[in-house]
Amino acid sequence: MKTPPLPRQAPGLPSLNAPRLAILVAGGSGTRMGADRPKQFLLLRGEPVLLHTLRRFADPALRVAEMVVVLPKDQLTTWQALCAEFAVTIPHRLVAGGGTRWASVKAGLAALVAYPEGLVAVHDGVRPLVSRAVVERTYAAAATHAAAAAAVLPKDSVRLVSPHGSAAQNRSRLRLMQTPQTFEIDLLRRAYAMPELANFTDDATVVDDLCRVQLVEGDYRNLKITTPEDLLVAEALLSSGSAG
Numbered sequence: 173m174k175t176p177p178l179p180r181q182a183p184g185l186p187s188l189n190a191p192r193l194a195i196l197v198a199g200g201s202g203t204r205m206g207a208d209r210p211k212q213f214l215l216l217r218g219e220p221v222l223l224h225t226l227r228r229f230a231d232p233a234l235r236v237a238e239m240v241v242v243l244p245k246d247q248l249t250t251w252q253a254l255c256a257e258f259a260v261t262i263p264h265r266l267v268a269g270g271g272t273r274w275a276s277v278k279a280g281l282a283a284l285v286a287y288p289e290g291l292v293a294v295h296d297g298v299r300p301l302v303s304r305a306v307v308e309r310t311y312a313a314a315a316t317h318a319a320a321a322a323a324v325l326p327k328d329s330v331r332l333v334s335p336h337g338s339a340a341q342n343r344s345r346l347r348l349m350q351t352p353q354t355f356e357i358d359l360l361r362r363a364y365a366m367p368e369l370a371n372f373t374d375d376a377t378v379v380d381d382l383c384r385v386q387l388v389e390g391d392y393r394n395l396k397i398t399t400p401e402d403l404l405v406a407e408a409l410l411s412s413g414s415a416g
């Protein structure tokens with residue numbers, strides 16, 4: 173009997189065994205947290221926020237081949253000291269970030285030059301509670317759509333404000349963007365080769381002009397540690413064992 177041909181991949185999509193890569197961006201200064209150090213180094217249940225995030229991506233079930241951690245250029249030694257203090261053995265490459273999140277992602281991407289193909293997840297180093305399921309969903313969707321991002325529905329009512337007042341919005345048509353945002357690596361390279369724009373607050377927005385970004389279900393527990401109360405909520409979720 174003749175063997176049926178293997179399903180063809182659409183042009184531009186990675187091969188089925190393309191390596192999974194990750195860029196954890198932790199190059200920010202944490203202005204809104206107002207702490208004595210960047211929030212990625214604050215302790216959450218006794219360990220740095222960034223270590224929690226790194227550990228989530230080091231889950232063997234996710235099969236991530238290489239991780240790049242982007243840090244503020246003057247904080248590389250802080251992280252190295254923390255790695256020694258907390259006996260971190262998870263392999264990762266360190267890269268100095270830039271003045272904006274966009275510049276930090278671009279620096280992280282440059283460190284993956286050895287990979288002509290692959291799926292690269294970009295994740296905020298300050299989203300330490302991301303679940304394996306959410307990460308897996310973005311890699312799987314990126315394998316078939318080239319671009320995927322985690323998102324959740326707003327839980328509150330939403331209004332658009334203007335100088336004339338405010339107008340109610342249909343929240344069922346809105347999504348709150350999370351990370352990971354995961355892409356075929358050449359697509360992400362082409363997107364990040366373009367000039368930075370002021371509205372580039374996430375990677376989906378950088379890729380938008382080149383490719384439709386497939387949204388996948390995020391998780392309300394995948395919170396971004398931004399202000400002090402986020403740390404309290406993260407502590408509570410971890411302590412209750414409900415943080416995935």
Ligand SMILES: Nc1ccn([C@@H]2O[C@H](COP(=O)(O)OP(=O)(O)OP(=O)(O)O)[C@@H](O)[C@H]2O)c(=O)n1
Pocket residue numbers: 197198199200201202203204205211212242269270271272273274276277295296297298299396397398
């Ligand atoms: N120049 C920058 C700015 C931000 N980030 C990273 O992007 C993620 C999301 O950014 P945000 O929460 O805004 O972090 P900060 O910039 O540190 O916070 P703030 O805006 O309050 O200063 C964080 O993991 C942050 O470290 C980065 O890698 N490089």
Ligand SMILES: C[C@](O)(CO)[C@H](O)COP(=O)(O)O
Pocket residue numbers: 273296348349350351373374375396398
């Ligand atoms: C990438 C992001 O976490 C998606 O929600 C977010 O856009 C980062 O935004 P910030 O302005 O750096 O807080």
